Structure formats: C-alpha cells, structure tokens
Amino acid sequence: MTFSDLAIDQDIVDALAAKGIIEPFPIQTQTIPLALSGQDIIGQAKTGTGKTFGFGLPIIQRIGLHPADGVKVLVVVPTRELCVQVSEDLETALANRPDTKVVSIYGGKAYEGQVEQLKAGAQIVVGTPGRLLDLSGQRLLDLKNVSEVVLDEADKMLDLGFLPDIEKIFAQIPATRHTMLFSATMPGPIVALARRFMTKPIHIRANDPDEGLTQANINHVVYRAHSLDKDEVIARILQAEGRGKTVIFTRTKRAAAKLVEELNDRGFSAAAVHGDLNQEQRERAMAAFKAGKKDILIATDVAARGIDVNDVTHVINHTVPDDHDTYLHRAGRTGRAGKTGIAVTFVDWDDLHKWALINRALEMGIPEPVETYSSSPHLYTDLGIPEGTRGRLKPTSREAAPRSESGAGSRPSNSSRSRSRTRGGASASRPTQGEKTAAPVQGAGADAAGTAGESGAPRRRSRNRRRRPSGDGAPQAPQQ
Known part of the structure; x- marks a missing residue:
C-alpha cells in the first residue's frame, strides 16, 4: 500500500x-x-x-x-x-x-x-x-x-x-x-x-497482535552495574560493531552534564540536552546530533519525546527509568521506522525493586539483571564489542602533555624551591627536612647559639616566617 x-x-x-x-x-x-x-x-x-x-x-x-x-x-x-x-x-x-x-x-x-x-x-x-x-x-x-x-x-x-x-x-x-x-x-x-x-x-x-508490549525489533539488554564503573562500560559499548547514533538517558541534569564532559574527554563526540541549557543550546545540540556532527546525545526525560531520528542504533539508560511508560518512550528512540535497535539499561543495586516493577509490567522476562562490569566477558559478546577494547579513544590530558626531561613547565621540586635567606648579613640556605628536625635540639640551650646576635636562631627564624619581627629584631614571645 x-x-x-x-x-x-x-x-x-x-x-x-x-x-x-x-x-x-x-x-x-x-x-x-x-x-x-x-x-x-x-x-x-x-x-x-x-x-x-x-x-x-x-x-x-x-x-x-x-x-x-x-x-x-x-x-x-x-x-x-x-x-x-x-x-x-x-x-x-x-x-x-x-x-x-x-x-x-x-x-x-x-x-x-x-x-x-x-x-x-x-x-x-x-x-x-x-x-x-x-x-x-x-x-x-x-x-x-x-x-x-x-x-x-x-x-x-x-x-x-x-x-x-x-x-x-x-x-x-x-x-x-x-x-x-x-x-x-x-x-x-x-x-x-x-x-x-x-x-x-x-x-x-495499531499494535501487532503477536508482539509484546515492547517493540520486537529492539534487543533489550539489562545489567546490574556499579555506579563507579558505568562510564567505562558506556565507553566500551560506544565502540561496539555497527554502533551508530546513540542516545543516553540520565535521571538528572547534573548527571547529564557530567557524562557529556567525561565522554568528550575520552575522545567521543557527545552533546547534551537538559533543563540547565537554554533553548538555543538545546536546539544546537539536537541539530548537531541529527546532522551527524555529534553521534552521541545525552538527555534527560524532558527531551525524550522530541528525539525522532531514524538512524539511532543504541539507547542507553544510565539509570533505570521511574516506570514502564518512561522505559517504553526511552527505548522507542531506537528501532524507528522499522529498523532494529538495542536498548541497554543499567540497574543500580538500590533500584532493583524499581526494575522488578518495570519487568513485570512489560513482561520482559528479565527479573534478575546479570551483574556486569567493564571487564565482564559477556558484555563483549552481548553487544558485539571487539576484544581488547578500552574505554578511551584518546589519552588523558596528563598523558598527552608529559613532563620534559628538564622538568620545564612542571612544578618545581622542594630543592629547587629553596631560597637563600639573610641572617645578620650572612647568607643561609633554607633548611632541609632533616635540618628542621634537628633545629629544636640545636636551639635547646643558649650555649649552643654561638654569637650573642644568633641566640636561639633556628627557633627565631622559624617564628619570623609567620610573624612580623619587632623593630629591634628581638625574638617575639609566643601569644597565649
């Protein structure tokens, strides 16, 4: 027809x-x-x-x-x-x-x-x-x-x-x-x-009578994942074979902003749409995603209904949705116009009860999500991720700019920060850590001071670095 x-x-x-x-x-x-x-x-x-x-x-x-x-x-x-x-x-x-x-x-x-x-x-x-x-x-x-x-x-x-x-x-x-x-x-x-x-x-x-509540052309994958490992798992999923445009849903605006920064730092091309962005920024992000300039869109549920892009291959739920209707709308961003898609959902330990309700309502047959980490072998086989894949496309900023042999541009060491100080017109270098330890012993008695002008010098020098000396240079009495 x-x-x-x-x-x-x-x-x-x-x-x-x-x-x-x-x-x-x-x-x-x-x-x-x-x-x-x-x-x-x-x-x-x-x-x-x-x-x-x-x-x-x-x-x-x-x-x-x-x-x-x-x-x-x-x-x-x-x-x-x-x-x-x-x-x-x-x-x-x-x-x-x-x-x-x-x-x-x-x-x-x-x-x-x-x-x-x-x-x-x-x-x-x-x-x-x-x-x-x-x-x-x-x-x-x-x-x-x-x-x-x-x-x-x-x-x-x-x-x-x-x-x-x-x-x-x-x-x-x-x-x-x-x-x-x-x-x-x-x-x-x-x-x-x-x-x-x-x-x-x-x-x-307009539903297929032989189809369940979820679309048959979408492969639903559910993992019990640790919050500290999610970014690494996502970064590896983003390198799966055949992965096209991908939408990642987060529960909060802060989580969306944090994740887009993390993925871009890892070398991926990601944009975000959430309530803390003004309308111009949101439209610019959506336009870049639709045009293919960005192939990853991180969004909160406020934007879920407006993401109508036919070539989205993956949807990732960073946290489990609040209910089964929200799950359907999120997962429905992939598998559009008759194409196939993959929906991956991470369930935190504290959200297992929430997932149980979604699983029961949608009759998905996944009551107990498998515990999954970035190193889990089944993660690679389930989603077609090449063996040996790591969660970073480019080195970190620290690795990208290593210190030179001469130490140029790096923070100076303790020894290079030592400065000469003048004591009674004579030059004296800043004491090392060992000298600081010995100083109280040397200054314990007046007889160890040497000349009269240097009585208690180590103790006096340390105190003068913290308090302004008096006009005659005499040591200051400690305040009670």
Missing part, C-alpha cells in the same frame, strides 16, 4: 517520496482514511511508528491547497523538542504547498519571530501549552477560526501537569471542530479528557 492508496493528494505523496517515505505504517493506514472524513480519533501506537504523519497528512489536506491566512490547525505538544520535530515533519509534507505555512510556538525563545510568523498568516500552529496561552492572552494568537485540533503525546502532557492549560485552550476553540488525540500510552485521565472534548471518537490501536 502507498499513500496514494490512502487518498492523499499527489503533491503531498511526491513531497514524502523525495525524502524516501513511500509506504505508510500501520497507524497511518488505519488513521488517515478516517481522519480525512472528519472522524474524531484516539490514536494509540508505540513511539516511533509514524503517528505524526498519521494526523499530519489529513489536517494538511483538509484545509486545502490555498488556505486563507490565519490559524486553521492547532497541534498541541508537551515539550519544545517535540514541537520542533512535529513542525519539521509537517514542513516536509508541505514542500509542494508554498501557500501553507507552519509556525512553532514554544517557550525559551524570543516572542518576536513567532509573532511575526503569526502576523504573516501562518495557518498551522504547533505549540506547547504555556506559550500558546501566553500569546493568546496578549491577543497575538487568535484561535477562533481553528477547525483542526490535535493533542500529541497526551500522556506526557498529563505527566507534566498541563491538563488545566489544555482545558483553557479548548475554551478558546470553536465547539464545532475535528479533534484527534495521539499517544503511545492511554491512561485513564487521558481517556476522560477525550470524552470531554471529542465527539464519538474511534479508538485505534
């Missing part, structure tokens, strides 16, 4: 074909005909199976070849990264429709460019709830003519607490509209939301 068989206009079919997109995925074949007819839809499919074109192609076609200026389509997404990704996919399909324009509305970026595109007549708006409400509150975004509404990754919006914002957005949209809701998982509150804002929706589940 082709997109033409699904009654998609030829100009859109040609635009997709130019990007190598020829055959529709199951969620698309089931969704597109119903969406073209105006049927409200709840679409459920595993991440990476083509939901964006499942709703994107029908909404583009339904507003016509030459839509009037002004917002006709609203796509609401939970994260900035997903906002950019959905916009790019829609622009791909619109390559042969210059009169239809898409604008991305999300926070962390200046208002001016987004407002300018709205004023220029953009008909399709893809946005995050906060910035959408912000612009509409300033009367810069008019939603009264919207006829097509899509909620993408609705379960993530629930997790992020966006449901009140969604209700406010729907209050500004005409009651007569075509509404679609798409998500990989469908918890109860999302179903309740659909019933409130949709008209007799059809629930479409």
